[in-house]
Amino acid sequence: MPLDVAPLDDAALARRIAAAGAAVDSAAEAELYRRLAPRARLYGLRHLRDPHAARDLMQQVLLMTLERLRAGKLREPERIASFVLGMCRMVVLEIRRGTWRRETLLQTYGDTAEAVDASEPLALDGDKLAGCLDALAERERTVMVMTFFADRSGDEVAKELGLSAGNVRVIRHRALGRLRACMGGEAA
Amino acid sequence: MTGTHCASPIEFATLVGYWVGELPAAAEAVVEEHIFACAYCTQRLEELTVLSLGVRAAVRNGAMPVAITKPLLDSMRQQGMRIREYVLAPGERVNCTIRADDDAVVSRLQVPLAGVKRVDALQSLDRGEGRVQQRRVEDVPFDPDAGEVLSLPAAAELRKMPAHTFRVQLVAVDDAGERPLGEYTFAHTPS
Numbered sequence: 001m002p003l004d005v006a007p008l009d010d011a012a013l014a015r016r017i018a019a020a021g022a023a024v025d026s027a028a029e030a031e032l033y034r035r036l037a038p039r040a041r042l043y044g045l046r047h048l049r050d051p052h053a054a055r056d057l058m059q060q061v062l063l064m065t066l067e068r069l070r071a072g073k074l075r076e077p078e079r080i081a082s083f084v085l086g087m088c089r090m091v092v093l094e095i096r097r098g099t100w101r102r103e104t105l106l107q108t109y110g111d112t113a114e115a116v117d118a119s120e121p122l123a124l125d126g127d128k129l130a131g132c133l134d135a136l137a138e139r140e141r142t143v144m145v146m147t148f149f150a151d152r153s154g155d156e157v158a159k160e161l162g163l164s165a166g167n168v169r170v171i172r173h174r175a176l177g178r179l180r181a182c183m184g185g186e187a188a
Numbered sequence: 189m190t191g192t193h194c195a196s197p198i199e200f201a202t203l204v205g206y207w208v209g210e211l212p213a214a215a216e217a218v219v220e221e222h223i224f225a226c227a228y229c230t231q232r233l234e235e236l237t238v239l240s241l242g243v244r245a246a247v248r249n250g251a252m253p254v255a256i257t258k259p260l261l262d263s264m265r266q267q268g269m270r271i272r273e274y275v276l277a278p279g280e281r282v283n284c285t286i287r288a289d290d291d292a293v294v295s296r297l298q299v300p301l302a303g304v305k306r307v308d309a310l311q312s313l314d315r316g317e318g319r320v321q322q323r324r325v326e327d328v329p330f331d332p333d334a335g336e337v338l339s340l341p342a343a344a345e346l347r348k349m350p351a352h353t354f355r356v357q358l359v360a361v362d363d364a365g366e367r368p369l370g371e372y373t374f375a376h377t378p379s
Contacts, residue, residue: 010225035227036224038230038234039223039224039230042223042230042233042234042237043220043223043224045237046206046207046237051241081221081224081225082221082224082225084224085220085221085224123238124238124239124241124242126242126245126246126249126251127251129239129242129243129246129251130246130249130251130252133243133246133251133252134251134252134253134342137326137327138255138325138326138327138328138329139255139327139328139329141252141254141255142254142255142256142329143329144243145243145247145254145256145260146256146257146260147204147208147243148239148240148243148244149243149244149247149260149263149264149267150259150260150263150264151208151209152208152260153208153209153210154205154208154210155210160257160259160260160331161257161329161330161331162330162331162332162333169201172204173201173204176200176204176239179239180235180239183239
């Protein structure tokens with residue numbers, strides 16, 4: 001009976017993958033991927049603002065990570081999270097510089113793709129969210145749209161609406177609290 | 189920190205600041221280090237991200253009305269939205285519609301805003317045969333330097349509506365009371 005890997009921390013999983021080497025510890029790899037993939041995807045979304053590019057980044061970074069672990073090239077498995085973050089930063093930087101070579105990477109690590117699983121974002125009830133947005137005060141709704149549709153910072157929203165940045169952040173915080181409560185989550 | 193709890197969770201306001209790029213580089217790096225080591229805070233950032241993407245989709249789908257600014261209108265067009273535009277001076281009336289290939293329509297109400305602190309919109313929707321709905325929208329957001337109030341009706345709802353007349357009166361509100369700024373009339377026909 002295979003060992004349940006769920007209770008293991010990230011470093012223990014990384015050590016198991018490294019110890020297995022070419023024999024491949026599929027359970028440990030799948031669990032580590034399940035944990036780290038959402039973090040890489042969110043990093044990609046934050047810095048690339050494109051769900052497809054973020055998913056691409058996630059897959060590339062996790063493939064490289066698993067491959068390095070298997071090859072025993074990651075010297076400090078206990079720092080696996082920092083390593084993945086560093087890889088994300090490097091890939092985003094290269095994407096921005098236009099020096100990223102996805103095709104080369106896939107040729108190098110393509111075999112690893114079979115070992116990994118997809119990481120899908122949470123689903124959201126669009127109709128319910130629309131109703132919750134509609135229920136906000138006019139100014140709150142505008143601030144939400146400026147913030148999340150147009151990626152405006154509090155300072156930028158403030159400048160456009162003739163408000164103080166502090167006032168915008170208060171409106172934003174209140175609106176997010178109402179939205180999350182309306183959607184059934186915790187208030188901010 | 190790989191479980192469902194975190195001993196020192198990142199404040200939600202900080203997560204929002206991170207997501208919209210408001211944090212200084214050093215603070216941003218701290219947040220990212222924490223997120224990559226913490227399943228709990230990853231989950232909370234995921235929730236924020238899903239909400240953010242949901243707001244984007246709601247705007248694109250015309251799911252709700254929203255008051256906007258000219259730079260926001262420009263952003264919408266830069267992101268590929270096709271937006272039909274109606275520009276009205278005070279007292280004007282316009283024949284209007286929304287077509288199948290429009291993602292949204294925007295009304296740009298020209299209005300003197302110098303010294304104005306708050307604008308309310310008194311709306312009247314006349315479907316004919318005496319069926320009139322009235323509504324007051326308080327504290328409509330506006331750019332005080334722009335000389336106009338911009339708003340997008342809910343495109344999804346507008347597409348379903350039969351011919352009607354929609355009137356908007358903008359009023360300035362302050363401690364002394366309120367004064368009219370302009371009245372605008374939209375005669376809508378389905379496309």
